[in-house]
Amino acid sequence: MSPTVLVGLIVAAIVIVVIIVIVMRRRKDEQGEPLPESDIDRELPPSQEEPAQEPDEDVESEAAPEEKVPEAAEEQEVKAAEPIEKRVTAPGVRLDESEEAVAAQKLLDAKRERKLKKLRKGLAPTRGGFIAKIGAIFKEKKIIDPALLDELEEALITADVGAKTTEWFITLLKEALEKDELADPDAVWSLLRSEVERVLAIEAEPWDFSKSKPFTIMVVGVNGVGKTTTIGKLASQYSGQGHKVVLAAADTFRAAAVNQLEIWGRRTKCEVIKSKEGADPSSVVFDAIKHAKENDADVVIADTAGRLHTKAPLMEEIKKVSRVMEKALDGAPYQILLVLDATTGQNALQQVKEFGDAIDLTGIALTKLDGTAKGGVIIGICHEYKIPVRFIGIGEAKDDLREFDVKDFVDALFYKEKEAEEE
Ligand SMILES: Nc1nc2c(ncn2[C@@H]2O[C@H](COP(=O)(O)OP(=O)(O)OP(=O)(O)O)[C@@H](O)[C@H]2O)c(=O)[nH]1
Numbered sequence: 001m002s003p004t005v006l007v008g009l010i011v012a013a014i015v016i017v018v019i020i021v022i023v024m025r026r027r028k029d030e031q032g033e034p035l036p037e038s039d040i041d042r043e044l045p046p047s048q049e050e051p052a053q054e055p056d057e058d059v060e061s062e063a064a065p066e067e068k069v070p071e072a073a074e075e076q077e078v079k080a081a082e083p084i085e086k087r088v089t090a091p092g093v094r095l096d097e098s099e100e101a102v103a104a105q106k107l108l109d110a111k112r113e114r115k116l117k118k119l120r121k122g123l124a125p126t127r128g129g130f131i132a133k134i135g136a137i138f139k140e141k142k143i144i145d146p147a148l149l150d151e152l153e154e155a156l157i158t159a160d161v162g163a164k165t166t167e168w169f170i171t172l173l174k175e176a177l178e179k180d181e182l183a184d185p186d187a188v189w190s191l192l193r194s195e196v197e198r199v200l201a202i203e204a205e206p207w208d209f210s211k212s213k214p215f216t217i218m219v220v221g222v223n224g225v226g227k228t229t230t231i232g233k234l235a236s237q238y239s240g241q242g243h244k245v246v247l248a249a250a251d252t253f254r255a256a257a258v259n260q261l262e263i264w265g266r267r268t269k270c271e272v273i274k275s276k277e278g279a280d281p282s283s284v285v286f287d288a289i290k291h292a293k294e295n296d297a298d299v300v301i302a303d304t305a306g307r308l309h310t311k312a313p314l315m316e317e318i319k320k321v322s323r324v325m326e327k328a329l330d331g332a333p334y335q336i337l338l339v340l341d342a343t344t345g346q347n348a349l350q351q352v353k354e355f356g357d358a359i360d361l362t363g364i365a366l367t368k369l370d371g372t373a374k375g376g377v378i379i380g381i382c383h384e385y386k387i388p389v390r391f392i393g394i395g396e397a398k399d400d401l402r403e404f405d406v407k408d409f410v411d412a413l414f415y416k417e418k419e420a421e422e423e
């Protein structure tokens with residue numbers, strides 16, 4: 001064979017191989033390769049679809065320092081994660097149906113785990129304060145004796161669980177002991193946990209906006225407990241779910257209070273109905289409900305003043321606001337949410353009593369659980385007053401208001417410190 005023929009053959013062979021490779025690649029492309037997981041992960045940060053900063057930053061800067069409407073890094077983190085879900089389910093991504101479902105589920109699980117982690121972090125001070133104390137008692141004691149019960153009683157009292165609730169629990173333990181139902185400290189521990197869960201699980205219908213149009217929520221509570229912030233967080237959630245929300249600035253006592261609600265209104269794209277400083281709060285809620293009815297809004301949330309609740313005229317004012325809401329719409333206010341600041345401990349219990357004597361409370365929002373070891377007060381509130389906890393606040397950002405889930409809460413509260421340290 002001549003060298004020319006040989007070279008010709010080699011060139012022809014190379015061309016054939018190249019053609020085969022190209023054809024195979026095309027086919028593979030057409031069939032669609034599943035996106036490797038590592039690729040999905042890489043889509044996570046940085047989020048190009050979401051701006052790193054909320055556009056209404058300039059709005060925030062308008063607020064007086066104490067009226068700041070804060071955002072947390074965690075919220076940015078959650079936002080950054082959102083595009084992956086969109087991406088996994090986006091039409092252009094070549095995942096077959098089952099892979100897509102698995103990937104989407106993984107992302108949902110990861111999101112839930114992030115939320116639980118945040119809850120555990122928020123409850124860390126309370127867990128460290130009283131659950132850890134109780135845990136330490138049980139660690140040291142291998143047998144149940146009167147000294148253990150005394151130590152337990154002290155731990156419960158100092159955690160602001162409340163004297164009545166503590167007494168009830170200690171009696172329960174003694175009875176179980178007499179019946180020989182508690183073999184060891186572990187049994188006491190699990191009895192405590194299951195009883196806490198039972199006490200917190202107050203039956204309450206979920207908020208169903210179809211039950212009343214507009215669904216009216218009156219928010220009450222003493223100064224600085226977090227009413228306006230809670231309203232802002234609720235507005236953010238509901239408007240994010242596509243509901244049309246109207247906010248009533250019925251705290252007409254201070255101009256700054258109206259201003260603070262307006263900032264939340266702008267941020268959450270909700271209308272705010274207001275009046276001038278010193279105006280009658282009842283007229284503001286009346287106008288807000290009227291406006292909501294005329295504009296087909298789904299939810300009205302009324303912010304009220306939080307001045308000293310111990311003065312009768314102030315309670316009278318809240319009663320009047322509630323009556324006027326009823327005049328504007330049958331059945332209103334559909335919910336009366338009492339906001340309590342967990343850091344105030346036993347005072348919170350007193351506030352439930354004062355407000356509960358004046359109006360029919362339908363739920364509680366317990367805020368600032370992230371900054372206190374006194375979170376045990378939630379057990380006392382539920383045990384003594386049987387009013388369901390609807391929301392808990394574990395930070396200042398929009399996403400830091402959680403619908404109260406007994407199981408998640410108890411899991412986070414009794415989370416083992418050893419594991420928590422590893423996080
Ligand atoms: N750490 C933390 N801070 C919170 C939480 N909820 C509210 N706050 C903060 O508590 C402070 C008071 O909140 P506001 O919403 O103004 O309280 P308010 O009840 O409307 O107060 P008044 O209008 O004065 O009666 C603000 O600095 C909030 O950011 C929470 O869950 N955790």
Ligand SMILES: [Mg+2]
Binds near residue numbers: 227228229257303
């Ligand atoms: Mg306020």
